[in-house]
């Protein structure tokens with residue numbers, strides 16, 4: 001035994017295809033999600049937990065659309081006495097009709113006896129003090145008045161459960177006088193790096209050591225899709241260290257993401273420990289990069305009865321940074337977004353025209369990092385590669401806003417071919 | 429005078445086209461931007477202030493690409509003595525060559541005397557204890573070894589000034605052992621609502637009052653494009669209230685965004701006060717919605733010599749919430765992004781096929797809120813309208829991820845026409 005002879009030589013995990021892997025992960029996320037209330041100032045980028053109904057009509061009164069004069073429309077053009085004014089938010093008027101009008105500003109309540117507004121541009125001061133001349137009359141009753149409830153009717157569903165809240169929706173919530181907003185709780189996502197070779201960024205590198213880039217990268221990524229990042233640090237390649245980190249994750253998170261420790265080396269403890277304490281749903285995925293990608297669930301009392309906990313989802317990412325990057329976008333991001341209530345947790349997919357030849361991989365579908373942009377000349381979305389796609393070479397992920405889904409095949413894709421791209425950032 | 433007779437009847441500001449307006453705003457943002465250093469954990473979504481050079485080679489040592497055996501390639505297949513092991517991060521080996529190999533794990537330093545790695549799958553334990561059989565030898569010298577500096581060379585520019593930092597770039601910074609990252613300071617953006625009719629969300633609505641939806645909406649929007657939102661509250665329609673708010677903005681922000689008070693009503697003080705204390709660069713824009721959009725600059729000592737200040741950029745948005753929404757995306761968002769260092773501050777533009785008829789406006793180009801998605805059948809980006817486009821109707825901005833740039837014309841655009849869309853959110 002030992003001495004590097006009787007080491008693992010093949011994986012016992014069957015290879016699953018990427019779409020199946022994503023389905024398995026998302027199906028395990030089908031638990032009852034929790035809601036909470038947050039203040040209007042905190043609600044951006046969250047997902048609504050309940051429908052939001054309008055508490056009142058918008059506008060709540062007949063509002064003038066223009067700066068102008070509230071009139072009785074039938075009285076038409078002519079000389080009028082300006083009997084008073086109503087500015088937005090300040091009520092005061094005298095009388096409208098029988099030769100009288102009232103000056104109104106945009107958004108001001110139109111006096112009850114008026115049935116139209118004539119904008120100032122259609123009028124001029126008359127010779128006589130205190131009077132104006134209406135040159136062009138209001139063309140019809142109701143002109144330049146927004147009736148009560150024009151924009152929103154009281155009781156109307158203004159936003160629906162599962163809807164994402166961005167700028168416009170924040171405005172709509174305010175419009176409907178909602179301050180405490182029911183939203184899905186965001187998932188707490190713990191991030192753990194494993195490996196004796198890893199040191200924190202900013203320190204000295206001893207021989208054989210490298211900086212842990214996966215954890216800062218994944219913590220940033222978790223935040224970018226609305227998860228709450230929980231930093232579990234670096235665990236050494238020892239059973240006890242990895243087990244302790246798992247237990248910490250049970251206490252502090254809903255999801256645990258590990259990186260490293262999923263190969264077949266004799267120091268790769270992630271899969272064996274996940275199998276010991278939980279259920280490994282898959283341990284190999286037909287993809288390049290990312291083949292050793294692993295997914296497991298751990299039940300609440302796996303470690304000890306006394307620890308308050310709930311069911312945890314664990315994703316074991318490979319140690320190579322590019323594998324981490326690709327697997328994050330394909331699997332982790334949809335999981336976090338699903339747990340945070342997003343109706344459609346997936347990244348958008350579009351077809352793009354390639355701007356260079358691409359050598360396909362004969363064994364595995366490849367998720368090729370690319371820059372996707374709108375080509376004005378071609379009037380189409382196009383993609384260029386980010387360069388050499390080695391799984392250790394994080395430079396291949398630099399600026400990438402798309403993953404080209406390249407089929408497994410023993411040939412080269414010519415320039416101008418249409419391929420599917422998963423958008424992982426805004427189009428250039 | 430007064431009594432609603434001698435009120436403003438026409439704007440003295442010339443009408444400018446939207447592209448000219450955007451150019452004017454961005455040209456005023458051409459000041460020296462400041463940099464600062466932030467920790468790796470805080471750097472996501474920021475823009476680099478300086479080039480970042482690799483402090484060392486990646487990998488810093490010859491690293492094994494596989495779990496396997498470090499060999500002298502020329503010795504080929506056969507029975508070998510496993511003389512020791514080197515696992516990632518732990519140095520210990522005995523000897524390679526002359527019938528000896530060393531077990532290495534992925535990422536481990538390959539012993540100096542070895543010139544290739546044979547993956548474990550190509551080997552099996554031999555009959556004799558402590559020995560393995562190499563069934564398939566390494567095809568060539570260097571096989572499955574990453575040479576020093578393969579991924580990154582010491583001194584290489586790994587990221588450039590003006591580059592955005594997202595997930596991959598965080599990983600690259602860590603890889604290069606950078607903890608304190610030089611980035612552009614984010615712009616502080618003060619948001620002020622004006623209007624006697626406005627009340628805070630969550631309160632009682634008296635007659636003639638409406639909830640201030642613009643400010644929560646704009647504060648959220650500022651944050652979403654990387655600005656630091658500063659809430660200046662609601663100013664009443666009085667010169668003194670608006671002036672005080674301007675002075676507060678001089679102290680607390682780089683940019684001031686106001687909403688309301690830019691029409692021609694006798695309570696619209698924004699333009700006159702901006703003209704009094706600063707320079708109004710434009711006060712009317714040829715667009716629908718958003719015509720009264722105003723842009724001004726205020727010099728450092730406009731209000732008092734004693735107040736520490738710098739030059740401020742002020743954008744006066746119309747009070748209608750949809751005008752605010754559209755003007756934010758067209759003008760404010762590029763401004764904030766430019767101030768925060770973004771090389772390309774504009775939203776992406778693509779061509780989309782319309783899925784419904786669109787009535788064009790004969791007087792002004794319209795920025796029509798729409799849902800842009802990839803249509804699998806048409807293999808093209810397509811757009812549907814969000815519905816009635818009244819400028820008070822914020823529901824027309826709900827879920828919108830695109831603004832269709834509709835030309836000014838007295839006709840109806842048929843279904844299936846190609847129009848330009850400004851993407852303001854991820855494609856569906």
Ligand SMILES: [Mg+2]
Pocket residue numbers: 194195196237260261267319516535
């Ligand atoms: Mg490892």
Ligand SMILES: [Mg+2]
Pocket residue numbers: 088107622623624665688689695747
């Ligand atoms: Mg007003």
